[in-house]
Amino acid sequence: MSIQSKLIVMLLMSSIVSAAVIAVVAFGTGRELSTVSSARWLTQLRTSQERAIQAEFENLTTSLVSYSSSTIVVAAAQLFTAGFDQLANATIDPEQQLALVDYYTNELIAPTERDTGVKLDIDAVLPSSSAPRYLQTHYTVAAAADGDAATTDDSPEGRAWSAANTRFDGYFRDMVTRFEYRDALLLDAQGNVVYSVNKGFDLGTNIVSGPYRESELHDGYEKALGANALNFAWITDFGRYQPDLGAPTAWMVAPVRSHGETYGVLAVPLPIAKINRVMTFDKDWQQLGLGATTETYLAGPDDLMRSDSRLFLEDPEEYRREAVAAGTASAVVDEAIRLGGTTLVQPVPGAALRAAQRGETGIITAEGYLGMREMQAYAPLTVPDSDLQWSILATKDNSEAFARAAWFTRRIVLTTAAIIFVVCLVSALAARAFVRPIRRLEVGANKISAGDYDVAIPETASGEIGDLAAAFNAMSRSLRIKEELLTEQREENNRLLRSLMPEAVMERYRQGDETIAAEHHDITAIYADIVGLDEVSTELSGDELVEKLNGLVRQFDSAAESLGVERVRTLHNGYLAACGVTTPRLDNVRRTVDFALEMQRIVDRFNGRTGDGVALRAGITTGTAVSGLVGLSSVAYDLWGPAVSLAYQMHSGMPQAGIYVSAGVYEVMGDTREFTPAGTIVVGGSEQQIWRLSERP
Known part of the structure; x- marks a missing residue:
């Protein structure tokens, strides 16, 4: 027997049937009256709004028809069409073409990808014919550069269009401002947008065959151009209009017609405001x-x-x-x-x-x-x-x-409160029997909140309580499994962090330290790069280049690990490593020189296998350095200081490949390795002798 059924039996035994009937009848009557009143009022409101919006649409279409049939708009359509046709063979120079490409990239491609995640193909939207390229170069791009949408063009090719723009632009801008349109377009009989108030991405494009032929503007244009009725206007539904960065746009269109001849179409965005x-x-x-x-x-x-x-x-x-x-x-x-x-x-x-x-x-x-x-x-x-x-x-x-109805209900509740109070007293005695299994569930829930997921509730009760206990036990098992999965994920995250930074640094990073740095004395640093890899890369695909470079870096990493050298970072062709940073070593100089020779062997084996002529150029020095983490969204472990700076200067200052060492390294390794003088470099205003390792691996 369900809890609801048991409660109903107890309520029936409490002898409050009469009070309950009165309350229900009163509540139902009050709610019915309130519902009828609210429904009538809401229906009247909807009807009133329906009339108002229909009147607004009628005003908008009437105004559009008035404009489209005016002599000014007819003349504008003729002159803009004539000026547009004269641009059929107009040209722009390479610099202007580059500016047009940059404008599309920065103002259309990038914002669209940022806001919607859609990567537009610039070749699909960039004007391909002369007239739109010319107009957008001289008006769209120019207006964006100087902030003057009324830019003029006095060149012979564009003089006719520019004259029409000078004559009619103010008229159309006044219309746009008065009726709160976002823009106003004139299209000729072939579907070309011969004029736009905003001089946007659609200026000069063809709405029938151009990049925006799938827009609602195309449907409205076809409707208006094919209409034979007098005072015709048409409204399209909303759609995403790409030239306006995907803003929802509905169009109002009307044919520009005079004495039975159609010169084009006037189109304006429906003023959503x-x-x-x-x-x-x-x-x-x-x-x-x-x-x-x-x-x-x-x-x-x-x-x-x-x-x-x-x-x-x-x-x-x-x-x-x-x-x-x-x-x-x-x-x-x-x-x-x-x-x-x-x-x-x-x-x-x-x-x-x-x-x-x-x-x-x-x-x-x-x-x-x-x-x-x-x-x-x-x-x-x-x-x-x-x-x-x-x-x-x-x-x-x-x-x-x-x-x-709620107010009336409150009055009913107050009236019957005394009777219900008595019912509650009677019900409380019987409720103890029902609450007992619920309390067991409460205890189990507290254990789970404390992290004990092994708790299980006896499934002895029947009905909803028994079902709830079974669901609770299933939840406990599920949480235990999820906790185990989270533990595995944390271990995987730790492994990834160890591959990016030393473990001691990782522990501080996980604890939330904002500044993580350490000073190191008597360490040996090596900075090396692969000479000739850039030349080889010109003959390889991206996948082939990355595969080769990845193979080299992995072998370098393996050699560094076996010799106790710690890789710090790789950048382009460069490889920065050090010995004695995390684990102090008395022989860090020898280990670093041996590592450099092993890197040279790896490069030689690489050349023998691929036939490439790359070489290793490395600088080794000893001294002090500072290590730490930098960055916020992309954290990087790095090494700085005199030792690193000198190693980089030695490497970058030597035109030939080879292994170069500072005087400090030479003093330690001069008796066990063969070196030859390689010149000097200026460090801190003073010259320092550089040595080149003569022996080959």
């Missing part, structure tokens, strides 16, 4: 008595918003928390915050939207896109002069929708 002002009541929710949770929004057939979320506009960080908690992917929320709105980003699936998409109108209570139960009034949105299949929803959280 105006749509949002209507749908968000210009953010005056509280002043209009809409409470803290009421909102209206638009949604498309892809279940994505076509207007902005109220919570996003009020508090983006709170929106982030609630949307992610409700199941929206964090990447989607980050994208909305990056774009500054939820249009075409925030998914709002649900029964209400699906019903609206089927053409139905009504109201239901369901979970909203922020995870709250809410009342939702829905309907399909009809927008003339478009093929938009949008829906409009008005929502209100249940906490507000049923506020009156």
